[in-house]
Amino acid sequence: MDKPSTTKSKILIVDDDASVRNLIQRFLSRKYEIESLADGKTKYEIESAADGKTALVLFDKFNPALVILDWNLPDANGYELCQEMQNRTNVLVMMLTSRNDEIDKIKVMAAGADDFLTKPFSLAEVEVRVEALLRRVRYIQPSVSQRLTFNQLAINSEAREVTLNNKPLALTALEFNILYFLATHPGQAWSRTQLIQKIWGCDYVGDGRVVDVHIGQLRKKMEADSSMPEFIKTVRGYGYKFDPSENPTTTI
Numbered sequence: 297m298d299k300p301s302t303t304k305s306k307i308l309i310v311d312d313d314a315s316v317r318n319l320i321q322r323f324l325s326r327k328y329e330i331e332s333l334a335d336g337k338t339k340y341e342i343e344s345a346a347d348g349k350t351a352l353v354l355f356d357k358f359n360p361a362l363v364i365l366d367w368n369l370p371d372a373n374g375y376e377l378c379q380e381m382q383n384r385t386n387v388l389v390m391m392l393t394s395r396n397d398e399i400d401k402i403k404v405m406a407a408g409a410d411d412f413l414t415k416p417f418s419l420a421e422v423e424v425r426v427e428a429l430l431r432r433v434r435y436i437q438p439s440v441s442q443r444l445t446f447n448q449l450a451i452n453s454e455a456r457e458v459t460l461n462n463k464p465l466a467l468t469a470l471e472f473n474i475l476y477f478l479a480t481h482p483g484q485a486w487s488r489t490q491l492i493q494k495i496w497g498c499d500y501v502g503d504g505r506v507v508d509v510h511i512g513q514l515r516k517k518m519e520a521d522s523s524m525p526e527f528i529k530t531v532r533g534y535g536y537k538f539d540p541s542e543n544p545t546t547t548i
Contacts, residue, residue: 305430308360309344310351310377311392312370316415317344320364323419324426348372355381362429364422367393367404375407379468382408386469388429392417405509408468410496431497444479446540449518449527451479460518470495471514478528478538487535511536 307324311317324340343358345351348369355363363381367374378389391404391412404412411425444451448461456472458465467475473495478486486494488507496506515522529539 304339304341305362306341306343306358306360307426308351308354308358308363309342310346310348310363310369311344311366312346312368313366314346316366316392317346319419320422323422346370348377351377352380355384355387359385360387362388362390362426364390364392364426365409367391367395375403378407378409382468382470383466390425390429402505402509405506406513408470408510410470428497442480444476446479446482446527449540451476465517467514467517471510471517474510475514475518475528475538478536482538482540485531485534485537491535507536 389409391409394415450459
């Protein structure tokens with residue numbers, strides 16, 4: 297009888313505290329070794345780094361599916377490092393932070409992080425969140441390659457590029473996913489819960505305000521006046537909809 301095939305989910309742990317790095321790595325590695333003997337569960341291939349410079353070198357070589365990233369590093373800011381990594385690939389990022397204030401949580405989400413953990417945390421919570429993130433479909437896969445055009449806004453799904461007034465918009469992977477999903481359903485209102493299910497996935501266990509934060513970031517990049525948006529509009533008491541001034545032109 298053939299053994300079940302396994303897929304290695306690559307995880308990069310970035311924290312200047314060696315005890316935190318080693319604890320997470322040993323826990324996830326040992327858990328796999330025990331469970332794989334019973335049912336051949338997916339293996340985690342794990343690398344770690346203590347600073348931002350080493351993390352970026354490893355990131356390019358290792359190409360992780362998930363980065364567990366500390367907010368404060370000796371040579372880098374977690375906000376900027378998260379954005380840099382997500383500009384390079386569609387990587388998932390779970391931020392580690394010792395801060396618990398609401399404004400700090402918003403900063404973490406605005407950085408493009410998919411989830412965050414507040415220190416101190418339990419290893420059981422790490423496990424749940426890691427598994428939930430790795431089950432998530434990181435991007436929305438269109439059935440066919442499309443280029444959507446709304447007046448001066450153009451969205452290329454294959455290249456994952458967006459231009460406005462013929463100028464490229466620097467969007468994170470998550471921001472692109474939100475915009476593309478809304479733009480493929482123009483005029484349709486979506487609740488925050490629906491958007492989380494469609495874009496983050498049913499396994500998402502983070503803060504529901506993540507939708508508002510990322511919509512706010514998109515508006516800052518897209519709208520001439522974010523208080524009077526032209527593209528992504530608020531449906532009061534419900535959620536959001538993509539409602540540009542004209543119908544889209546779609547090319548395949």
